[in-house]
Amino acid sequence: xxxxxxxxxxxxxxxxxxxxxxxxxxxGQLLVKDVCPTLAxxxxxxxxxxxxxxxxxxxxxxxxxxxQLGGIGIACAGGIDSGRGIVVTPSPNLPDWHDVxxxxxxxxxxxxxxxxxxxxxxxxxxxxxxxxxxxxSNLVLITLGTGIGGGIIANGELYLGACGSAxxxxxxxxxxKGPKCGCGNTGCLEVLASGPAITRDAIGRxxxxxxxxxxxxxxxxxxxxxxxxxxxxxxxxxxLALDVLTRAASYLGVGLVNVVNIFNPEMIVLGGxxxxxxxxxxxxxxxxxxxxxxxxxxxxxxxVTAQLGNEAGVYGAAxxxxxxxxxxxx
Amino acid sequence: xxxxxxxxxxxxxxxxxxxxxxxxxxxGQLLVKDVCPTLAxxxxxxxxxxxxxxxxxxxxxxxxxxxQLGGIGIACAGGIDSGRGIVVTPSPNLPDWHDVxxxxxxxxxxxxxxxxxxxxxxxxxxxxxxxxxxxxSNLVLITLGTGIGGGIIANGELYLGACGSAxxxxxxxxxxKGPKCGCGNTGCLEVLASGPAITRDAIGRxxxxxxxxxxxxxxxxxxxxxxxxxxxxxxxxxxLALDVLTRAASYLGVGLVNVVNIFNPEMIVLGGxxxxxxxxxxxxxxxxxxxxxxxxxxxxxxxVTAQLGNEAGVYGAAxxxxxxxxxxxx
Numbered sequence: 001x002x003x004x005x006x007x008x009x010x011x012x013x014x015x016x017x018x019x020x021x022x023x024x025x026x027x028g029q030l031l032v033k034d035v036c037p038t039l040a041x042x043x044x045x046x047x048x049x050x051x052x053x054x055x056x057x058x059x060x061x062x063x064x065x066x067x068q069l070g071g072i073g074i075a076c077a078g079g080i081d082s083g084r085g086i087v088v089t090p091s092p093n094l095p096d097w098h099d100v101x102x103x104x105x106x107x108x109x110x111x112x113x114x115x116x117x118x119x120x121x122x123x124x125x126x127x128x129x130x131x132x133x134x135x136x137s138n139l140v141l142i143t144l145g146t147g148i149g150g151g152i153i154a155n156g157e158l159y160l161g162a163c164g165s166a167x168x169x170x171x172x173x174x175x176x177k178g179p180k181c182g183c184g185n186t187g188c189l190e191v192l193a194s195g196p197a198i199t200r201d202a203i204g205r206x207x208x209x210x211x212x213x214x215x216x217x218x219x220x221x222x223x224x225x226x227x228x229x230x231x232x233x234x235x236x237x238x239x240l241a242l243d244v245l246t247r248a249a250s251y252l253g254v255g256l257v258n259v260v261n262i263f264n265p266e267m268i269v270l271g272g273x274x275x276x277x278x279x280x281x282x283x284x285x286x287x288x289x290x291x292x293x294x295x296x297x298x299x300x301x302x303x304v305t306a307q308l309g310n311e312a313g314v315y316g317a318a319x320x321x322x323x324x325x326x327x328x329x330x
Numbered sequence: 331x332x333x334x335x336x337x338x339x340x341x342x343x344x345x346x347x348x349x350x351x352x353x354x355x356x357x358g359q360l361l362v363k364d365v366c367p368t369l370a371x372x373x374x375x376x377x378x379x380x381x382x383x384x385x386x387x388x389x390x391x392x393x394x395x396x397x398q399l400g401g402i403g404i405a406c407a408g409g410i411d412s413g414r415g416i417v418v419t420p421s422p423n424l425p426d427w428h429d430v431x432x433x434x435x436x437x438x439x440x441x442x443x444x445x446x447x448x449x450x451x452x453x454x455x456x457x458x459x460x461x462x463x464x465x466x467s468n469l470v471l472i473t474l475g476t477g478i479g480g481g482i483i484a485n486g487e488l489y490l491g492a493c494g495s496a497x498x499x500x501x502x503x504x505x506x507k508g509p510k511c512g513c514g515n516t517g518c519l520e521v522l523a524s525g526p527a528i529t530r531d532a533i534g535r536x537x538x539x540x541x542x543x544x545x546x547x548x549x550x551x552x553x554x555x556x557x558x559x560x561x562x563x564x565x566x567x568x569x570l571a572l573d574v575l576t577r578a579a580s581y582l583g584v585g586l587v588n589v590v591n592i593f594n595p596e597m598i599v600l601g602g603x604x605x606x607x608x609x610x611x612x613x614x615x616x617x618x619x620x621x622x623x624x625x626x627x628x629x630x631x632x633x634v635t636a637q638l639g640n641e642a643g644v645y646g647a648a649x650x651x652x653x654x655x656x657x658x659x660x
Contacts (some may be wrong), residue, residue, distance in 0.1 A: 166626060
């Protein structure tokens with residue numbers, strides 16, 4: 001991370017369930033952080049109020065004046081227009097974030113240059129600069145959870161595309177005849193292999209009368225089945241749980257084939273809650289990739305697990321703000 | 331194109347049916363060129379012999395000494411390992427090009443630094459520097475013909491990935507339950523929407539007894555049906571021809587959605603013979619992209635036709651060689 005010594009960066013990562021605020025040094029040291037619930041269902045303004053409280057508390061705690069901040073970086077889920085600093089389309093967990101000019105709102109409050117980036121792109125940048133991706137100039141990060149997001153490092157730089165909404169790996173069609181996705185497209189990777197896709201599949205099949213030890217595992221509360229319970233049932237040999245995960249893994253495998261054939265990356269970094277299902281999902285998907293992708297590219301790629309955990313977003317947001325502020329023409 | 335004044339670049343583009351050799355100035359002016367048939371079925375060595383004859387004749391004709399050459403750039407179809415200068419896997423039209431160390435072979439003969447790049451990547455670089463893509467820092471070129479190839483400009487630079495085999499846009503799975511592709515993968519865009527996919531579909535359906543004016547159009551020689559004849563029949567209202575093209579267009583549309591969601595490019599440049607089927611294939615595919623891709627990205631992209639025609643490859647190969655020679659660490 002380059003920048004003037006002594007400059008501090010405020011970094012924010014707004015996810016569907018939690019948001020993290022942090023102060024980092026220009027050298028990339030995380031000095032202090034705060035985590036609080038997003039409570040997205042209370043509405044956008046309420047989330048932003050809570051964000052301001054978290055930031056104010058954090059600056060106080062670290063004895064940091066706003067004047068010491070060299071920039072604010074915000075990572076946020078959803079369809080982001082980085083150039084204009086707007087959350088344009090909502091993500092599954094921030095459902096009413098339509099056209100929210102988040103960078104301007106934060107800039108107006110603190111009077112510090114503020115930059116907005118998609119959370120998965122931020123995580124890719126964080127892992128590239130400070131995590132498992134150090135040295136991998138061509139890297140694709142895929143977050144596997146409620147949604148499936150992506151971040152791209154190309155030729156050693158974050159790739160955001162024309163407006164900052166690139167890397168929607170979860171919204172590439174992998175099955176042209178597949179189900180409708182919430183994004184308006186058809187057969188997206190996300191609607192076939194995300195956490196909700198997996199639980200929906202299991203709950204649906206149980207609803208249609210298929211037997212599974214899952215029912216007992218959740219005490220009859222079928223709607224409370226999660227990817228974790230499905231993982232547990234699968235490890236205990238439950239055929240339905242195994243089948244549901246095999247299906248999702250095959251779509252994830254197709255997704256990996258596509259990423260490898262399109263990007264020929266040195267590294268694919270997998271993050272998000274579903275990484276816990278490693279042997280049940282990641283391993284078969286990796287095997288499919290090795291069998292189907294172009295040999296040159298399949299042999300060149302390492303598929304690894306993210307290293308910075310839930311701090312990847314704030315690390316990446318900080319790097320993003322620093323680089324943007326340095327590169328600005330003015 | 332940057333480089334020393336006076337330096338000349340020899341550029342080569344080896345396609346399945348023709349190869350082009352050209353001498354360009356470091357400023358990107360094409361000074362002289364030669365086109366000859368590839369005759370790929372005579373074998374790799376024979377093609378390379380013919381390439382040497384074409385190069386020798388061209389240098390002679392232009393009174394160019396080998397010592398005046400600042401580099402040789404070769405664009406070639408197939409799975410290319412740019413770092414090692416090897417054609418690793420063959421393309422449909424160069425079927426026996428397995429592990430051909432093409433850069434070394436040419437370098438050994440002329441004793442000039444030689445650089446190898448995939449032909450579609452070269453075309454993307456050519457269009458970006460000298461064609462329709464000037465100024466579009468985030469650009470994806472897609473060639474639609476016997477194969478479906480791709481080239482990527484990311485953040486204003488050619489993106490080749492870890493070994494130079496990135497941008498295999500034609501080999502992303504768009505239909506996980508689709509047919510096997512020659513590359514070993516399943517449901518690739520190429521096996522569903524390339525020229526051969528379209529003619530195979532039409533010929534197969536006629537073989538199964540479906541009626542079509544195509545049979546008359548080719549004088550009963552059903553195996554001689556081409557995308558051009560299918561285009562003609564479709565424009566005359568033939569239902570089978572229209573249906574076959576609609577199907578291919580829907581897959582191409584899915585491909586465009588994926589490219590737009592993954593790259594958020596300013597521009598998609600379409601090249602290759604199938605561009606002639608514009609209103610029948612490109613237009614419906616573009617419409618599907620506009621309806622299904624993320625709105626931010628769909629609104630940001632312009633879909634245009636390549637401008638440099640069959641010279642895009644030599645322009646791009648020349649730029650590639652110049653940039654490689656300038657950037658080399660030694």
